[in-house]
Amino acid sequence: MDIERFKGKVALITGGASGIGAATARRIADEGGTVVICDRDGAAAEKVATEVGGRGYELDVTDLDRTLAVVETVGDVHVLVSAAGVDVCDTVPNTSPDEWRTILDVDLTGVYNSCRAVLPRFVAQGGGAIVTISSAIGTVGERNRSAYCAAKAGVENLTRAMALDHGPAGVRANCVAPGLIDTPLIRNGKVSGADDPGAMQAMVDRHHALGRIGQPSEVAAAIAFLASDDASFITGAILPVDAGWTAQ
Template identity: 40%
Template structure:
């Protein structure tokens, strides 16, 4: 529960941690005793959350791989890396462009490569680590109007499983959380554009017939980041109100 110390003395990195699910993860990890660092391009929001939680932060565009590596070297090393940052775009595939593909892949997949590549060596050296990917049910189920996003998130699942195989020898676990429709500012922006029918469709896509809360995703991340989850690796956990069964 929040306020426990099961993450005491662990150092955690959260990408895209200034808002939405990422901010909920930052708050939860900090409440459980972790020393948290935020990577986010929104400097003002990251600074405000850092002041609230005692986290460190670096304002960096995650597609600036040199800047990402510098920030991780400066703020780290880390015991926990939460790859949360992501971006979506609603359009049928034939309406997308090469520039769209590159942007979606760069943020949703290639930035994860960069962050993890920079954070893993210190975990390997100390013989302990937790890597948590924030994917999407779109990566498992597909997404009408989000094919490139779904492809990137599907790739994230395969990447995590491969890393789990490579890093088990170092007592590093790698797992993926798949949120469904979660009540974030980004989702509310989409609903404002799409109307009540879109909101109803999102709710009805789950067995529980409601949106998730960012804190519910953060709770799953906190477990996977903890020492308690030491025998859980290579797993894909849906936090989506039962979307695959709806």
């Protein structure tokens, strides 16, 4: 790719070993950036890091001390993409307290931990870009996804709050909200019906005006835009990348 929007910049990506995180790592590296891949699967993080000429670290984003240590080790960071996430598909009565805590810990507190680790650095250096990952159902809700809906709604408002708090220091915080994307989280059956092509297409037809599932690279393109200087006057935004789901 001839565009070099990230030349001289370091992007730290949590959940960077697969799916949207890995696609974002490839996109930013293609645009000249140095990529730091963080994932609880350390071997997979190293593999993607080797592919894109970056660095890989094993990181469980629910561990604040480890997150702080990784950021300290990395040193210069200009972009944070907080893409680590898990899902449980069920109603409140059928979601166990342990499942609830896991979803909130990874999908919401993990974002807090990652942002807490980089924000003092961003403020001190006079700027930085944070891109968080929500979901269409962080905005509109969905059946049998109570914990995930709650966590992703929290991510969206946390992002808005960080944009307001740290904008005067030159820090931008934005969020992408994908629809159904062809990722391991979907394809491994974490979403009900994902292992049935007919059921998956029915979900796509119900939610997506474009009539197809999205690709991680399409979300990565939106993330790269928000993380780049092309979005220099954008902060506190929730950008749907959902084929029209939330337009309904």
